[in-house]
Amino acid sequence: MVTWYRQAARDLPWRTTTVTPWQILMSEVMLQQTPVARVEPVWREWVVRWPVPSAMAASSPADVLRAWGTLGYPRRALRLHECAGVLAARYHDEVPAEVDLLLDLPGIGAYTARAIACFAYGQRVPVVDTNVRRVVARAVHGRAAAGNPSARDLVETEALLPRRVELATVFSAALMELGATVCTARTPDCTRCPLTSCAWVAAGRPASDIVRRGQKYDGTDRQARGRLLEVLRLAGGPVERICLDLAWTRDPGQRDRALDSLLTDGLVEQTAAGLFALAGEGDPPGEGDTAPERHIPEQR
Numbered sequence: 145m146v147t148w149y150r151q152a153a154r155d156l157p158w159r160t161t162t163v164t165p166w167q168i169l170m171s172e173v174m175l176q177q178t179p180v181a182r183v184e185p186v187w188r189e190w191v192v193r194w195p196v197p198s199a200m201a202a203s204s205p206a207d208v209l210r211a212w213g214t215l216g217y218p219r220r221a222l223r224l225h226e227c228a229g230v231l232a233a234r235y236h237d238e239v240p241a242e243v244d245l246l247l248d249l250p251g252i253g254a255y256t257a258r259a260i261a262c263f264a265y266g267q268r269v270p271v272v273d274t275n276v277r278r279v280v281a282r283a284v285h286g287r288a289a290a291g292n293p294s295a296r297d298l299v300e301t302e303a304l305l306p307r308r309v310e311l312a313t314v315f316s317a318a319l320m321e322l323g324a325t326v327c328t329a330r331t332p333d334c335t336r337c338p339l340t341s342c343a344w345v346a347a348g349r350p351a352s353d354i355v356r357r358g359q360k361y362d363g364t365d366r367q368a369r370g371r372l373l374e375v376l377r378l379a380g381g382p383v384e385r386i387c388l389d390l391a392w393t394r395d396p397g398q399r400d401r402a403l404d405s406l407l408t409d410g411l412v413e414q415t416a417a418g419l420f421a422l423a424g425e426g427d428p429p430g431e432g433d434t435a436p437e438r439h440i441p442e443q444r
Contacts, residue, residue, distance in 0.1 A: 146311055148338035149318035154325070156180065157188060159317075165239035165264035166231070167191050172256045172263075173224050178215050186215060197231035197239075200224070206422035209411065210377045218373060219409055222423060223251025241265040268312040270301035275323025276316075280304070282327060286343035288352035289329070368392045368402035373422075376412065382419035382426065 153159070158171035170190055174183045190211065194200035200208065205225050212221035227250045231239060239260065240246055246257035261267040277290035277297055284300065301319070305312040326336050334345055344350070361367055371391045375383065392399040403420075406412040413426035 145318045145322070145338055146306075146314045149314060149321055152325075152338075153317070153321050154180070157184065157191075159263075164195075165241075165260060166195075166197055166237075168264040169227070169239055169252075169256075169260055170194075170224065172259045173220050173227075173251060174215060176220060176256070177217060182215060186211070186213060194228070196237045197228040197235075198237050200228035201232040204424035206425040209373070209422050213377070214370070214374075216370075218411055220251060222410060226250035227252065239264065241267070243269060262313050262316050266309065266313050268305060268309045269316075270298045270305065271316045271320065272297045272301050273320060273323075275327075276301060276319045277323075278329060279319055279323045279327050282332075282344035283339055283342045286347040286350070288344060288350060289354045291354060363394070365398060365402050365405070368395075368398050369406055372399070372402055372406060373411065376420065376422045376425075379421075382415050382417075382421040384419060388420060 157163070158168055167187075171183065171187050174187055193211065194203070203225070205222055208221050208225045209218055212218055215221075230249055231237060240249075241261060241264070243257045243261050246252050246260055247254070249257075252260075255271065255273055258269045258271045259273075261269050262271045272293075274290075277293065280297070280300055281287045281290035284304075290297075304315070304319075306315055322337070322339075326333050334342070334349075372388050375387055375391045379387070388403060389396075389399065392402065403412070407414065410423055413421050413423055415421060415426045419426075
C-alpha cells in the first residue's frame with residue numbers, strides 16, 4: 145500500500161512537505177463534502193490571503209464568507225473563522241498537535257482532528273472518512289458498502305496501521321487515496337487495486353443491500369439559501385429585502401424559510417434599518433436607533 149501510494153498518489157498542494165498545520169487544517173475543513181477540484185483553487189487563494197490564523201481572525205466573518213464562494217455548506221467558513229480566532233488568541237497562531245485539544249476547536253470534529261494529527265504532525269492515529277470506511281468494509285468484511293459510522297471504525301482502522309509511525313501516516317493517506325480513486329463507491333476498478341487480498345472480491349463482489357437515495361439539489365432549501373447568500377456576497381454591503389425576494393421567486397414560503405435559517409445559523413444579519421447583510425457586515429456595535437429585529441417568516 146505504501147509503495148503504491150508513493151507511485152500513484154495525486155499531486156495535491158496540501159500534501160507537500162512545506163505545507164503548515166494551519167494550511168492542512170484549512171484544507172481538511174474545505175474538503176468536507178466538497179470535491180478536490182473545487183477546493184484546490186480556493187485553498188490556494190486562502191493560503192496567500194490568510195497564511196496564519198491571526199490573519200484570518202483579523203478579517204470579518206463576511207470577508208471569509210465571500211472568499212468561501214460556492215464551496216457549499218458555508219457554516220464551515222464561519223466555524224473556520226472562529227477557529228482562527230481561538231488559535232490566534234490561545235495558541236499564538238500554532239495549531240495544537242494533540243487530538244483532544246484539536247477537538248476543542250470550533251468546527252473540528254473527530255475525523256478532522258485525527259487528520260491534522262496524522263498529516264500535519266505525523267502521528268499514528270486512525271483517520272477514518274467515507275473512503276476509508278468503504279475500503280475496510282470491502283477488504284476486511286466482504287461488504288460492498290460500509291453502513292452507518294460507529295466507534296468500531298476507529299478500532300478496526302487502527303488495527304490495520306503499521307507499527308512504525310512513519311509508515312502508519314503514509315498508510316493512512318494511502319487508504320484514503322485508494323477509496324477516492326480506485327475503490328470508489330459506484331465504479332471500483334479492482335484491476336488497479338494494490339491489495340493482495342480482498343474479502344469482497346473473494347466473495348464475488350456481492351451487491352450492497354444498503355439502499356441510498358440520491359440527493360437532489362435543484363429546488364431545495366439548500367439551493368434557495370445559496371441564491372440568497374450569493375446576492376449578499378456580490379453586494380458588498382447590506383441590501384434591501386426586495387433584492388433577496390428577486391433572487392428566489394419560485395416559492396416565497398421556501399425563500400422565507402431559507403432566509404430565516406440563514407439568520408438562525410448566523411450567516412446573515414438584519415440591521416436596525418431592516419436591511420440584510422453577511423455576518424459581521426450589519427450595524428457596528430453601538431449604532432442604530434433600535435436593536436435589530438430578527439426576521440420571522442410569515443406563517444402560511
